[in-house]
Amino acid sequence: MPSTPRRSPRKLASSQGTVIVGIDFGTTFSGVAFTWSNQVDKIETITSWDADSSDNTDECKTPTAMSYDPGNEVTWGYGIEPEKEQLKWVKLLLLNDEDIPEEVRTSDKIKKAREYLQKHNKTAEEAVTTFLRHLWEHSIDCITKSISRVMVNYAQFHIVITLPAIWPSYAREKMKLAAEQAGMLDKRMGVETQLTFISEPEAAAIATLADMEGRFDVKDEDTFVVADCGGGTVDLISYKLIQAEPMIVKACVKGSGGLCGAVFLDEAFKDVLKSKFGKKWEKMEESNRRDMIRNSMEPGIKRNFKMGSDKSYNIRIPFECLLAKERRVTGAQGLPTVTIAPEDVKTAFDPVIEKINNLIDGQINAVKEKERVSPKYVILVGGFGRCNYLYDRVDERFGMEVEVLQAKGAKPWTAICRGAVIHAATQSGIGKLSVQVKTRVARASYGICWNEPWDSRRHDPEDKYWCDIEQKYYARNQMAWLLEEGDDISAQEPTSRSIKQNFDRNGPMRTPEDEEIFQTNIFPPPTRWDPEVIKELCSIKWETVIDPYTLPKFTNRIGRVYGELLYRCEMTCSGESVGFAIYRDGKKEGSKSVKVDYNTR
Template sequence: MASTESDNGNTVIVGIDFGTTYSGVAFTWSKKIERMEVISSWDAELHSSSDEEKTPTAISFGSKRKVSWGYSIPLDAKQARWFKLLLIDDKDLPADVRKSTKIKEARAYLKKHNKTPIAVIADFLRLLWNHCNQRITETVSRNLVNYSKFHIVITLPAIWPDYARGRMREAVGQAGMLGERVAGETTLSFISEPEAAALATLSDMEDRRDIEAGDSFVVVDCGGGTVDLISYEVISTGPMVVRECVKGQGGLCGAVFVDEAFLKVLKQKFGGKAWDKMKAQTRCRLVHDDWEHGIKPTFNGQKQTWVINMPFECIDLKAIKAGFTLPKITLTADDIRGAFDPTVEKIRAMVDEQVAAVKLKKEAGPKYVIMVGGFGRCKYLFTSLKEHFEDGIEVLQSRGSGPWTAICRGAVIHAANIQGLPTFSVDIQARVARAKYGVPCNVEWCPETHDPRDKAWDEDCQEWDARDQMEWFLKIGDDMSTNKPVRFPFWSMYAAEEATTTRLSETIYTSANSPSPKRLGDNNVVELCTISWDTKLDISSLPTFTNSLGKVFHELVFEVEMTCAGGSLDFAIYHNGKRQGSKNVVVDYETRS
């Protein structure tokens, strides 16, 4: 009889970078934690793409229920791309992104196939997960996979609203990634993309002599759709311990917006009639060969021209019969800069703001600006930032696949740190809140400070209250220490004749607005999650309160604890100083649309 690996505590850790344009996966297993591997060997229409470190975030629903994805989609097939951005509501997208041709095409494709954003993401993740399961099995053995626990970490943009996490969790469930396993339940956690990228970067920087306690640096994670910035101050170097220095920031200004701008340049050069004649397959090949693997990765601002042959189907039939040679279009350096610059300028402005915030906080600028992510490998972006910072701040850019795979590798490191595995010893001591978190409460009515709409009579306490006034227990810019979780009290009253209570629920709210909203009814206060506690309490054992009419009530006081790990929030309930069992506490995130 084969021994079960779960007896030895094995865990397979899988980090998934679900990106706007490309997705990547890294994994390791607890007995060989130093051997982190990045998934490749994708099923591919073009053999040259099969061993890339990432696969396109694309899916195609063909005839007879045939579904293809990633590199396996035929070049002439219609497909869904950019659907990651559809996970968040229209009103939370910038106007230019909302009006983007690619967003409109993605919405139209999903509508044609009767798919919701959550459903199409689940379809893609299912295919991605099946491929990864196969590759992991082929690497570490079927026995180890079958009898190991799984810990899946999925990355999300830090700038996304909190409800997106709930929607992603729903998609993961629909994808079948959390199905029953012999070794026990699969753990699912989330980490923000910039923190995952920073963890991979910090791991690479450990033991460098040029890094000292007190140094700070900015990590710029440039992806396909989003660009996120996060800044750290080094607390110690052996082992590497850091704390987030200032509130991070980000925006929807990734590589896809450069790609879209380039397509507009091409269309203008070709002319509308010729462009409309071009087959979809020809367009894909042109972009793949001349842009993605030609101009885009090599452009560095240099003065140069690029000549592209006009495809056969774009030529006028009469000209072809007359023996006319195929015409060409010429792209200049100004044309290419015109495609890059609007996006590059947005990124440069965000880096400026982050550097200024670090200088204000520490009275000294960061030592390094470190570029990671797929778009972080862009030569032109690197040159633009390097030329911009000439006052002692050094811009760093690694070559090869390192920046491209930083996020999925960092996700693995995050899970390894949670499990206390020693190989990856990077510790993030504190993070900075990017939003406010709080609860509504009733307070004694004050006509000078409260809105008349909130005035209400409290029958139990026999007094006038201001209902649903927001109490923010964590504000934007506050430190969220991993060693000192945030706790906040809740209070409930029960009539003396009530015997027991079995389920308590409280709702947490969030806001990104400043100054802090005062009322629950304000438009910029939104629901984050509901925390439910299944318990059986003897009401008579609780302390009592007697109102002015002599009616007796029992008071229940408990605390909710909030911790932040990798940008993902976790909650626990404490009563009488004791943490309540996780099986009795359920957190449901709001997934409003």
């Protein structure tokens, strides 16, 4: 009797098995979570990192750090030997200088990152691509071991990368290009990989709200402020619960954020140590300074210090810093120490936490103004969000009005990558975990620059010009906004505007003029073009050649015949992804007809 043949793995592709991967590419640490078809209510987090020591292999995140060895070989994450020079903070270098706050732009960490790139003849984009490639290869290896090589080879992959909400659009396009060049979007047995983006605070909020699903104290109309406190950025977002089961929420006010994460606490603590050590600080090797900050801050002060604590911390002075007479007595008495008192710790903490509290205060006030009620909870997430002293100071300021929540363990630290997975699963309509964001609030205004029929009551005289084709006056360089900052953005309903271009009906065949999309953070947005505050987001390039003779015919008042190309520019929003498309005669123009090029400057 012949044996039953094994089913061809190619049939798996036709069943559209799905693997969803959420990537939190952070300033200081990066994490990856994943799930797959039929198991989407079970989200796994990548661990098993290659590490210089065995202590960190099962951490749920890895340092966003790299080291270029001779021959251009790369070590990364926990695999870097502690004493080696390494590249950190490279994520922030994807931003243009004018978009980096001065105190960050002039910091030692940014300066060292730039010097490291220059020394190794690399750009920030190249370094980010290299890090993502190593992160992705390790993740794929772990996913393969977990769900099988067949699933990885033949399933549809959906990758969701999280981005700071305060990032400009060009930085998102740089991340997209880096992901492509890192091989993340390579076809798997002919199946296209889908890439989308979501803001870090939205992803963190989705994971946090999913963890709260089914609680009796969570009711329709409740509002929440989620503060995602990470290594570099602190982002806040506020939601109103429309429906508790299944959970549907809407963003109720514009999010906010700033560069006031944990790395700024490290910088402040370094200043405290520098003042305590005095001249001995200058004698110390950089590796000893770095180890001192890491060993005293991470496991002890940053996580465990609490408000009202009277605990002091004794830090040993390295032998190299001792004077000759101090070295002679060291053998008998041991290395002398410097004492860091509670007041010293507060000196480092308080300026950073004050900035975070001010951001939270702004969100709470915005929610109260919009919804006429205080938020029910302020929820702290992110790596820095686990800090006891941060909780104490936030609760001290707002606890009488709003309850402050802070989960323990790995959940706050992995909220972003887990939330990215839940977001994609919800969008796909698969799995039990579901938090649907019905509407978001626009953080910028998006629009087009066009020529409007002249109106002396509205337009500037210097914009007036005569159109020979239509034989009437127009106002040039007027802004038509598809979406304005603060507007509610429906996750389902796109926004659009009709546009026309005129052609000489007896003229040659040609492609239509490109359509440029602009954005601004000035509110209210300007009504006319201003290059100082309005920046190009992308350009929609026509690839189609138009025969003017086939266009609808119009005749002006002096008998000249012309053709009119009428089309619609449509804008869609999903998470942090903003998409544009052209519709003509009710049909969407395909990629062979129009191409969208995003500005990465």
